[in-house]
Amino acid sequence: AAARHALDAELVRAYIDAMSAAHRVQLLDGAYRTASEARRVSDERVRAGDVAGYAGRRLRLEEGRYAARLADVVVQARATRERLALLTGVPAERVAVPTLATADSTGTAFGALLDTVLARATVPLALTANHADSLVARALATRADLLGAQRDAQAGLADARLAARERLPLPAISAGYKGEHVQSGANAAGVSLYGFVAGFTVPLPLLDRRGGAVAAADATARQINAEADAVQRRITREVLDALSSLRSAEAERAVLQPFTGAESRLALRAVQAAYAEGEITLTEWLEAVRAWQETELALLSLTTNIVLRRAELARAVGLSLFSSTDSTR
Template sequence: MRPQRAPALALAGLLFFGGDLSAQETPRSVDLEEALRLLHENSPEMALARSRVREAEGRALQAKAYPNPSISATHEALEGAGPDPSETYLNLSQRVEWPGTRSARSRAADRGLEAARGRFAADSLRLVFEVRRTYLESAAGAERLDVLEEVSAVFREAAGRADERFAGGDVSRYARDRIRLERVRYERGLAAARVELDAARRALGALILPGEGGAAATEGLPDGLPPRLEAEGPGPEAVDRHPTVVAARSGVEALGAEADLARSLRLPDPTLTGGYKTQSNGFDGLFVGISLPLPILDRRGGAITAAEARLGAERSRLDLARRSVERELRRAGARYRALRAQAELVGEGFVESGSALLETARVAYREGEMELVELLDAASARRDAGILSTQLLADVWTSYYELIRASGGSDAGSGSERHER
């Protein structure tokens, strides 16, 4: 009895847990455009990246500010002949930056701002791709679930029909138990697909609705295929305009300006002083002065060496960034071409033919005109066709979006049509 009870217990457990997932609250449904809008509105990572840009904007603005003047008043009581001798001073001082120092500081801040904007663009590209990838993963999971539900429904019906035919002596115990086993196998796959879909929806919700802590459903996979890739693909200009390379190049320019600033600071800034002086004996007048620190003990050698070392490191990072983008661009282009060729090979009507084949087999088996092995073959063909075409379409679009990210956010295809029917 134990071997006969095991499939029934397993099936009951799968139905229980699968039903528990489906009974959860209905997730919010979004299309891809809305998902990207919610990302920009709600993502903490996007907010953090924007804050870094605003910080760099503040630094660039502050770097252009002039030093504040200082004013002071002094009264000195003196000892000597006469009634209460004293002197009173009113001083106005202004530190004056050398032209090279000021321009180097301003250039460093401006290039730092450009680097921050490049990093923000790179972060945006990464997050947008993550949303697109997760959206496609969720949409593909929903369509896989539909396929498995269709096939599982056939085996539910077939299992009930097999019990009736076994009771009437029309099929063997083996045939009945074989149908039961297939039903358990497909129900198991169906339950696993529900779990995977729930995880994908929650991953999408975490990206676009982090404050709600729930899941987000999708409107489905895109229709048709992305545009074809140009024969030569994105050229070297795509590497140069990639935000990662732009940020690294701006970082080199910023650190170059900082190195110039460190060198210019070997000659300290002078301070100009002017004021008015009055004495108790009736003498008064204007005075002027200049203060210039002597660069004898501190020639800023350590600061210059450190700035030049940082500049050299940033140049190496720029070279690494350019090589990394070139490799990623070549890899993404090759992957997209290969997947799109596979999708074109599959063609349209692939899924519909598998579904029609399964429906024909289901009716024929119900009428006793088809053997069990033929029904199993039709179910396997429908499942494979549905899952293959769904996953392939999702992979093609994912690789297309990956190519867009690798090329710096520009449209990697040719032509004006975004989808090919």
């Protein structure tokens, strides 16, 4: 059960990473196309004599920077697909990873897509509302690795008790029926005796050498019990750390959320139009595009981390990440 649960958690992480990488490609592809369009506008203005040639050369450098970053995230996206293919046994080219439309490739839309895709997975959305103590108690009651460690400790204690009992001498009780014929003389008739017999013996442990085996079994039982206690403390720490990380990520996203989404997309289009009409300088355009890109990428990272940490919290608590149907998994 613990191995199956760990595999489910690894699969969820790989799938979310693949979705996040695919969306990151979309975001950087949009930034690259924005830089290409700005360079085209700048070239037209240079030919018309409205601006100096520096603007065109500067935009070519900016376009190359976006192209390099786009190539890097494409490689990362391919690596995440190959990892997901390795886990599922499906060829990488056939791995289906849902993406957004190019016109709606914002961090907010990506968060909505994640929630939709993972709706069938039982990654609990309300775990953060529970008190930490209740989550720890639930984890200690359901984690398969802790149950296994506790059963190992019980088995070690039983072995120690058995070794101690084997040290004690075991009394023996015997019973039977005996018949005997006694010949009293050469010419005299013999006498036959018949009857039941019983016996009781207790061996004396004068040379008992099992003291070392008893001590070894007792030490092994204590070691296994200490390991079970260590597993319990580790699980408690995992639950508390996962809950703290999730709440921190959610707080960060709440701060960033108002500055992203449809409004930021409209602001970017307004900046592009203003630069095309010559209302703003190249420096202002570069700052605006970079601010939009950094904000959207930050929201993308936070959204991905929240879902990953939510899945990690569910794993730490011992909850199933999928329903009982194999088709969902």
